[in-house]
Amino acid sequence: MTNEQKKLGRRDFIGTAAAAAGFMIIKPQLVRGTAANSAIRLGLLGCGHRGTGVATSFANNTTARVTALGDLFQDQLEKGKKHFDDIAASKAYSGIDPKLMFRGPHAYEQMANSSELDMIQISTPDFFHPEHLDAVVTAGKHVYCEKPAGVDVTGSKRILEIGRKVDGRLSLEIGFQIRSAPPYVELIKRIHSGAIGRIDCIAGYYHATRNAYPPRGPNASPMELRIRNFYWDRVLSGDIIVDQSIHVIDICNWALKAHPLKAVGSGGRNLPDADWGNYWDHFDIVYTYPDNVHVSLNHFQGGDSLWDVSERFFGPKGVAEAHYSGVVGIYGDEPWEWEGSTSQVTSQPGHANIYAVHRGGGAERTAGVFHDALQFADAEKDKAFIASIVSGKYHNQAAKGVESALSAQLGRMAAYTGREVTWDELLASNQTYDPRVEGIDLSEFESS
Numbered sequence: 001m002t003n004e005q006k007k008l009g010r011r012d013f014i015g016t017a018a019a020a021a022g023f024m025i026i027k028p029q030l031v032r033g034t035a036a037n038s039a040i041r042l043g044l045l046g047c048g049h050r051g052t053g054v055a056t057s058f059a060n061n062t063t064a065r066v067t068a069l070g071d072l073f074q075d076q077l078e079k080g081k082k083h084f085d086d087i088a089a090s091k092a093y094s095g096i097d098p099k100l101m102f103r104g105p106h107a108y109e110q111m112a113n114s115s116e117l118d119m120i121q122i123s124t125p126d127f128f129h130p131e132h133l134d135a136v137v138t139a140g141k142h143v144y145c146e147k148p149a150g151v152d153v154t155g156s157k158r159i160l161e162i163g164r165k166v167d168g169r170l171s172l173e174i175g176f177q178i179r180s181a182p183p184y185v186e187l188i189k190r191i192h193s194g195a196i197g198r199i200d201c202i203a204g205y206y207h208a209t210r211n212a213y214p215p216r217g218p219n220a221s222p223m224e225l226r227i228r229n230f231y232w233d234r235v236l237s238g239d240i241i242v243d244q245s246i247h248v249i250d251i252c253n254w255a256l257k258a259h260p261l262k263a264v265g266s267g268g269r270n271l272p273d274a275d276w277g278n279y280w281d282h283f284d285i286v287y288t289y290p291d292n293v294h295v296s297l298n299h300f301q302g303g304d305s306l307w308d309v310s311e312r313f314f315g316p317k318g319v320a321e322a323h324y325s326g327v328v329g330i331y332g333d334e335p336w337e338w339e340g341s342t343s344q345v346t347s348q349p350g351h352a353n354i355y356a357v358h359r360g361g362g363a364e365r366t367a368g369v370f371h372d373a374l375q376f377a378d379a380e381k382d383k384a385f386i387a388s389i390v391s392g393k394y395h396n397q398a399a400k401g402v403e404s405a406l407s408a409q410l411g412r413m414a415a416y417t418g419r420e421v422t423w424d425e426l427l428a429s430n431q432t433y434d435p436r437v438e439g440i441d442l443s444e445f446e447s448s
């Protein structure tokens, strides 16, 4: 126990140990004491860009304290310790206890089984999400798991099953923070209330700067290089459509309250740095949703200057539009514009013009550093998640997360194969990225 934990005494903390013995979780409101001992003990698994960003948001916006860290690599752990010790010092509580720092391929199991934690935030590369999530909920911990909920059909089905198993017993959140961004929440509410009429068609795009180059870890082994640069790796990331366009797809599913029934698509790799990694830098997908609603998705990830992510919803009464950095609004019979839409990062209403805002490329982007429309997304999501734990009204985003992951995989399968693929065919394929076949072996990281 850390000094701080000793000071707080033996806290109830969401019945972590009890939960390990078969999900017998004590209702937190029954056992939680004074405000002083209401801190949720958060373990961060994956101390990279996004993980650090989200855990910092938890530390700054909620009662959660980052009390444990896990990572495959020592340097990442040390960076994380310094960062979260500084936060702890600024808030006058203890930093990370070195005993609660877990390194190596089994860090996720050690964290999952620690009786010193109430929740775990999984921010590891996408390929590992199902396995890490399974261990965490099996040990009875609440979990915030980054998107995507699986890079292959088998992984996504596994997460769906995990979600069923823990429903009502634990909070399980998937990292779609845009569903908590106030401008998007208002826009979708208005769309659902009929502000543009029935959605006929959606045009979505994800235009991003190329992945930061050169790859991280030039003297690393081939496996370490792959892991440290997983965004370049189709299997570890699911490719850019499953890793990143998934946000656009998730917003379309949210607006349409459905998932696509089929997809056609194409894509490829046109990179100047084509000598490293195997991800595609562009995808063009046409999805068909129920009632013959069409969604066209264009993803391009290249160059250094433009970064913009948007959806345009067309209906008989108007058009709704949303950008991460820029306009979120409705034009037509029931006009509305989010008041932040005319901020300095947009040069003209109606057109997100964010040249230079995201200059710096992949490093800043992958850190999840967004502006304007997403400004409060993490804070809102994190507050709601912690409230769900404290109140015992648990969240379960597994099914929605899986639906969006499979929707992205549907587009990927259509593009990779160059033919129409249906939802049913995708599910029946049980597509599996087998670590043995894909050469993913972490045993070299066992000892330091």
Ligand SMILES: NC(=O)c1ccc[n+]([C@@H]2O[C@H](COP(=O)([O-])OP(=O)(O)OC[C@H]3O[C@@H](n4cnc5c(N)ncnc54)[C@H](O)[C@@H]3O)[C@@H](O)[C@H]2O)c1
Binding pocket: 045, 046, 047, 048, 049, 050, 051, 052, 070, 071, 072, 073, 076, 104, 105, 107, 108, 123, 124, 125, 126, 128, 146, 147, 148, 175, 176, 177, 227, 228, 230, 243, 365, 366, 367, 368, 442
């Ligand atoms: N919701 C969003 O907007 C958003 C934005 C960016 C990234 N993400 C997601 O966050 C996750 C992390 O992305 P990132 O940009 O932080 O990547 P990153 O490479 O910066 O961080 C990943 C961390 O995980 C560690 N790691 C790798 N394999 C591990 C393993 N098997 N066990 C333990 N630790 C391991 C790495 O050493 C690194 O510290 C990804 O799933 C990504 O899709 C989400």
